[in-house]
Amino acid sequence: MEDKLSIKVNVAERYYPLKIDRSDEEKIRRAAKMINDRVLQYKQRYTDKDTQDFLAMASLQFVIRMLDREEKMDVNPVLEGLSDLERDLDDFIERKIGSFK
Secondary structure, eight states: OOOEEEEEEEETTEEEEEEEEGGGHHHHHHHHHHHHHHHHHHHHHOTTSOHHHHHHHHHHHHHHHHHHHHHHHOOHHHHHHHHHHHHHHHHHHHHHHHHHO
16 A cells, blocks of 8 residues: 655745655655755845746755765775775785695
């Protein structure tokens, strides 16, 4: 059984109907609030722009933050370092075993 919920989310003074998992409602409403708060900050700071500009600026800022976090969470350099270390250890062990023969 699907546990879906129909909601309307306000983003920059426009309402968007969404059908979501109930478990996602709080996250979606929190995201909309974050966007609206950022748009409001831009509106107060820049009076010569329109809402589309504020949405674009907010989107850019949030995506930059997301990309920064993704880079910090990237484990590939760690895995590559571990692979190098494993090869070095294998070579060392082979040399030691070879010296006992």
